[in-house]
Amino acid sequence: MTYNFKEIMNKKERLAPGHRMCAGCGGTIAVRNILRGLRDQDQAVITCATSCLEVSTFMYPHTAWQDSFIHNTFENAAATCSGVQAAYEVLRKKGRVDGTYKFIAFGGDGGTYDIGLQSLSAAMERNHDMVYVCYDNGAYMNTGIQRSSATPLYADTTTSPVGKLSKGKPQYRKDLTAIMVEHNIPYVAQTTLFRNMRDIHEKAARAIYTPGAAFLNVMAPCPRGWVYETADIMEICRLAVDTCYWPLFEVIEGQWVLNYKPTNKLPVEEFLKKQGRFKHLFKKGNEQLIEHFQAEVDKRWRVLLERCGS
Amino acid sequence: MSIKDRLSGNEAVAIAMRQINPDVMSAFPITPSTEIPQTFSSFVANGQVDTAFIPVESEHSAMSAAIGSQAAGARSLTATSSCGLALMWEVLYVAASNRLPIALALVNRTLSGPININCDHSDSMGARDSGWIQIYSENNQEAYDNFVQAYRIAEHAAVRLPIMICQDGFITSAAVENIELLADRDVQGFVGEYHPESYLLNSKQPLAIGPYAVSAYCMEAKRAQLEALKNAKQVTLDVAKEFAALSGREYGLFEEYKLADADYAMVIIGSAAGTAKDAVDQLRAAGQKVGLLKIRLFRPFPGEEIAAALQKSKVIACMDRTESFNGRCGPLGAEVKSALFDAQLMPPVINYVYGLGGRDVTVEDFITVFAQLAEIEQTNDGGKKYRYLSLRE
Incomplete structure (x- = not known):
């Protein structure tokens, strides 16, 4: 499959401009690139968990969504989407729907790793023909940057604040992508906004057009929560991948595939130092914290290489 | 033409569901309503209905999926009791606010704690302000008759609200009593097909459901919902009149x-x-x-x-x-x-x-x-x- 950057980027936007998402928001870029995975002739129903994305794109009486869209609550995007998809199957058999529809649910990491995990797990286990996309910005950004189970070790958030007795979040982040792989669904992938967007585009298209359940975990930086200059987003994503903090891989029918192996694996501090949420790690006396962080990244990278047979 | 039978309240409601032949049922087991989705699942397994059955992992997801399927344009329903209804609480309000005429067969049981599986009305009474139409039944005959009338009330253009048909746990749901059923074709003719005006899967007109409504709109939305709920009173009477002509059994408010x-x-x-x-x-x-x-x-x-x-x-x-x-x-x-x-x-x-x-x-x-x-x-x-x-x- 050839990837033509210009052609893909010039596809008709399915998330119209004029929504209220922040400048430099990784979530918006992720969503637009996922939607580019849809074939132009196909229609979609988008489900969205309560999130920045939902409250900023569908504020009555305006919507930025060109396709049909449903928001229900915080924790039930997967269950809601499964209901829409089941309705489609029945109504199509009865001849009451025209054309081909695809079903994509979006949730942030709070709505996916935490409060929505039960609903997601069950919808995936039932293997509905749908894609669940987590745009993972590593905290509850919509409510003001509270820690989630996706928040990385030592990140400064409003509920894991750095203080006299605190170095930020004391726990490691949950590996949700691996958890979803264990559901034995047809397709799971991890991606981010990397270079020319080929990786996210191809994974979106594959997820959308794989029959059955698919899950995509997309790292989507948040300038407010991560504290970086908005123009730096692509560089931060590149560093996440080149430090192996956020590796790019996919699992197709149970087969683990590593999509990118950096020729020069960078130290994780290259990724950390760009972000204000980690600035305390660079104070004198905190060197061992970066070592802990590096050790965890290395451990997870080794496990991934083993799984991928690389 | 009526068919004489002996059925429990749960069986009677499951049969009404089969006769209606809805598009989607999402449900989760809980005593004493379990028998309803269980019986209905056998209708699905034997090809007696065209319904998609979604065996969800919780009542919260049962109602969430029903909201999705009904919004998509499919006639949807679920059944639950007690803590199951309590777990749905949050989304009951969403179903009503989105004006989705979902039908819920509720088998009344007390709420925990202490945990107790028997009848009282604390479940549905707790949900009385969620914006749903609530109809209560004295026995299996009424549970059946009320369920047959449910969609005609809920889907009426002046109403478009979800409806809860309640019967007492065990006392009605498990006790087998004589009952008169309507013929399948009579129920189908009475209930009719569901043709929503707006729905997600309408290729001619995409639809967005569940907006963030700021203070400038939220209050008006609630008031419009109230007007629709008030309309349900007259519609309930009108539907009961038609039902009496079909069945010979009369119902009022x-x-x-x-x-x-x-x-x-x-x-x-x-x-x-x-x-x-x-x-x-x-x-x-x-x-x-x-x-x-x-x-x-x-x-x-x-x-x-x-x-x-x-x-x-x-x-x-x-x-x-x-x-x-x-x-x-x-x-x-x-x-x-x-x-x-x-x-x-x-x-x-x-x-x-x-x-x-x-x-x-x-x-x-x-x-x-x-x-x-x-x-x-x-x-x-x-x-x-x-x-x-x-x-x-």
Whole structure:
């Protein structure tokens, strides 16, 4: 499959401009690139968990969504989407729907790793023909940057604040992508906004057009929560991948595939130092914290290489 | 043409569902409603319906999936009880706000704790302000008849709201009684096909559902929802009239039993009404002017009509099968007293709590209640206005 950057980027936007998402928001870029995975002739129903994305794109009486869209609550995007998809199957058999529809649910990491995990797990286990996309910005950004189970070790958030007795979040982040792989669904992938967007585009298209359940975990930086200059987003994503903090891989029918192996694996501090949420790690006396962080990244990278047979 | 059978309340509702042949059912097991999705699953497995059955992992997801499928344009339903309804709480409001005419077969059971699987009305009464239409049934026949009428009320263009058809856990849901069923084609003809005006899978007109509504719009949305709910009252009567022509069985907003000339009236909901009618019959035979008003439609609450029906009653007993923990009255007591007050009627009203967690209630218990009403009138002493019936003290 050839990837033509210009052609893909010039596809008709399915998330119209004029929504209220922040400048430099990784979530918006992720969503637009996922939607580019849809074939132009196909229609979609988008489900969205309560999130920045939902409250900023569908504020009555305006919507930025060109396709049909449903928001229900915080924790039930997967269950809601499964209901829409089941309705489609029945109504199509009865001849009451025209054309081909695809079903994509979006949730942030709070709505996916935490409060929505039960609903997601069950919808995936039932293997509905749908894609669940987590745009993972590593905290509850919509409510003001509270820690989630996706928040990385030592990140400064409003509920894991750095203080006299605190170095930020004391726990490691949950590996949700691996958890979803264990559901034995047809397709799971991890991606981010990397270079020319080929990786996210191809994974979106594959997820959308794989029959059955698919899950995509997309790292989507948040300038407010991560504290970086908005123009730096692509560089931060590149560093996440080149430090192996956020590796790019996919699992197709149970087969683990590593999509990118950096020729020069960078130290994780290259990724950390760009972000204000980690600035305390660079104070004198905190060197061992970066070592802990590096050790965890290395451990997870080794496990991934083993799984991928690389 | 009617078909005579013997069925439990759960079986009766499952058969109504089969006859309706809805598009999507999402459900999760919980005692005592489990038998409904279980029976319906066998209809799906045997090709007796065209329905997609979604075996979800919780009641929250059952209602969430129903919201998705109904919004997509599919006639949808679920069944639950007790804590299952409580787990749905958040999304019940969403279903109503989105104006989705989902039908829910509720088998009334108490809420934890202490954990108890038997009947009272704390589940549906807790959800009474969620914006759903609520209809209560006395027995299996009523549960069946009410379910057959449900979509005609919920889907009416002037209403478009979700509807909860309630029956009492075990007492009605598990007890096998005689029943008259309608023919499948009669039910299908009566209910008709579902053709929503706006839905997600309409390729000619995409739809966005569930917006963030700022203060400038939120209040108007709630008010529009209220107007639709109020319309459900007349629609319920109109649908009942058509149903009577089909079945020969008549329904209203409530049932009046020997009430017209009653000095002492009892207002009650659900299966205990049958027991209370026996008490009324015994006392009538002894020459006492007692009567009963059995609630059918609780949301919207037909307050004016109920006040008018009670206007000649000298003393009234309101029977609540739930505790509302306000220290003054139960939900039915509060509604009835408010309706009487607005109609400038001021009879003594005694609010009884009875039957919590499946506590048995007998004909003798109700005879005691009527005796207390008579004593209040004779002594002109109301005593305690809020009482517990057959409590072990």
